[in-house]
Amino acid sequence: MTTETILPPETARESIGRRFGAVGGNMRQYGIFGALIAIVILFQVLTQGKLLQSNNVAALFQQNAYVMILAIGMVMVIVAGHIDLSVGSVVAFVGGIVALAMRDLHLDWPVAILVGLAVGVLVGMWQGFWVAYVGIPAFIVTLAGMLLFRGLAIVLVGETVAGLPQGFIRIANGYLPNFLGFADRADVVTLAIGGIAIVAMLLSQLRARASLRKHELQTEAIGLFVAKLVIIAASIAALALVLSLSAGGTPIVLIIIGVLVVAYSFVMGRTVFGRHIYAIGGNRLAAGLSGVNTKRVDFWIFVHMGILASIAAIITTSRAGAGVAAAGNMYELDAIAACFIGGAAVTGGIGRISGAIVGALIMGVLNMGLSIMTVDSAWQQAIKGLVLLAAVAFDLVNKRRAGGR
């Protein structure tokens, strides 16, 4: 007979557990990041170094900005257990309106952009209303939206609305102005932005760690922490250096993407609204019984998706230099694929913006690499399909292993 207490401290076992837990939790996150790096290296070799040429890197962001922006919203939608099939059509619809506002209504391009964002909000409210307050599954509502907005886009635009102002076209095709000159051949503005990003990243990470310390909470092992910081800082530095050598420096869209990623990561990770999205996706009934206003959360998710779709529309239209009725075709599938490659769960409740962005980059690098290698576009599509399947299968196997099965 023993006389131990009810809760033996078992400190040794616990601390081992914690260390395992910490590494295990981050592994998956590192996993897709590793996959991205592997794919970059692979294509760097296959294209004989052309992939990472400065101008190609800048183009990578300009060509894939729309996926990343749509994927940010799509993660929110998917985490909440919904799906949005309409974003491609919304891109065409809002893009058409923005183009018409400039060409026919002669609005200044900044005003036209505001009009576009407002229309995005309305589209989001429209779909959010049907999903949240009428209770029609998002699959149906957005399938209807896909047809509806594509139809409206064609009605409004016909085929194309061209002749847009230069200022507008610069958004997706232009670069930050080089007002600091060149150091050697490198654009100093780009280097400065890279430097600021690194410092901001370091400060926020150090502050988070200090705060954990202050509250006497578990922190990552110092070695791992430093390694993480070094890798991130080096990646940012490398990116800044490569871009600074490109023809234009920093693409304007990169700044837009950066701001959106930081803002929405904060929303998803730190705010009550973000928490409620995860809570609803994990168990809608339990969230409702915990006082989460599930309808309101659903509604606002679609409003956010609408805004992000309209930003994607503006960029797409700017890049094409015209409003195009057929624009945005299949964009919804690109965004959805990016989310799932990035580790979002089909059943909801799981998914991160950083993951979706990495997912979008994986697809973008594939696109670019295969294009440089002049692989036929039909084959490109087939390969992307297989990559999606492989990424999700890999994740599943990983999870099963982590689950101890």
Add this chain to the structure above:
Amino acid sequence: MEHGHILEMRDITKRFPGVVALDDVTLSVRRGEVHAICGENGAGKSTLMKVLSGVYPHGTYEGEILFEDETASFRHIRDSEERGIVIIHQELALSPFLSIAENIFLGNEQASRGVVNWHKTNSEAAKLLARVGLSEAPDTKVADIGVGKQQLVEIAKALSKRVKLLILDEPTAALNDEDSEHLLDLIRSLQGQGITSIIISHKLGEIEAIADTTTVIRDGRTIETLDMREGKVSQEHIIRAMVGRPLENRFPPHTPQIGEEVLRIEDWTVHHPIDQERKVVDGVSLNVRRGEIVGLAGLMGAGRTELAMSVFGRSYGTRISGKVFKDGKRVELKTVGHAIRHGIAYATEDRKRYGLNLIESIRRNISGAALHKLARGGVVDHNAETKVAEEYRKELGIKTPDVEALVGKLSGGNQQKVVLSKWIYADPDVLILDEPTRGIDVGAKYEIYQTINRIADSGKGVIVISSELPELIGLCDRIYAISEGRLTGEVARENASQEHLMHYMTDTISKDGATR
């Protein structure tokens, strides 16, 4: 009884990332006996049974299993079922929209060349149902029968597989006394037919009544194997082995300090959400005062949960009428949000469905109902949140390496503690606890009772719904009895006895036939 062991599990060790769930466990079960396994929440009972039945395949654990003197290395549940080992899990695994007969033969369809023979299915099912004493028609949908009967369907399903060793993981946790009694009788009669059973339970009275042998597990280790037949093994003995120290009382002593009325419900009537003519709650009036613990007694299906959920922001039912007064003022609680803002909280009995987000961490679940307390300007303070979660982990003794662990990986009892933590942290004026100790071990129960007392002493009203009468009598200052949606009695603690309450709970005289 035949001699020899039907099952020997030797030196079983099972690790999960970060947790050693089983640490050199040994279990020997004699042929034909009823073998009970006892232990605290998270001790490893369910895990041991999952190892045995092949849920965790051979190779993912260390140690050796001998079944009927042969080494068993099951890679899948199918393998163990082939050998006659059937497990009925803590959470029932029936498909609600299939019929009883379809469920019984699920995965084992009565078919020839892929075509199901429905006559055979139903007639075989009827035979099995007779064996477990269930009179329902085999084509009844599982969703339409109560939990007690679903449990019997699970056993019928096990019998259809020619079971030799039947494993029941907390089979009576969700059953009332009558259904539990029936189930125990059934296990005894199966024993008469030569079927060996392993039963996991936190209800020691039950174990005393039915077990021939009891193995106690603590912290993933075998502590003791007790022969229950020769001489009397007291419940105290089992408890001591389980928690590692003697437990003097089942209920902490408590002197209530009762104040003003905090909640009053008047003439509360609720109709069934689908069958809208049926009254599920019928004209119930009751009140709770600050510092008071009020019990709601009733049989399964009496309408206690429905009453509580309909008051809690109309989470259940349609055509709800009646008045709610909070601190003497009339309030309308139209949504869960309203109810929470008015200081009313309801901790569900069905934690997996209504209580928890299983794919989230303990931390995020605990803060789930009161996130606003941790947020400024809509931004959540992570570190404060972690501290809160840590506090509750310690206070309620949630067994986990840390609060970042996913709730879905906790043992059943520890999940229950997370649900409680969540609502205690929400700091309501009135806390409605629906079966707060379901699936919780004796030691932890005592701690939960202490917690409930402390909540009451801080000037809050507590309503406890429980199917365990001794719990209501030991814990509550006043107990209401409900029968078929109506209030049939009110008893002060001094006068409460099981007979007394049972009398009210089965009282149907006062009702007028129309409510059913």
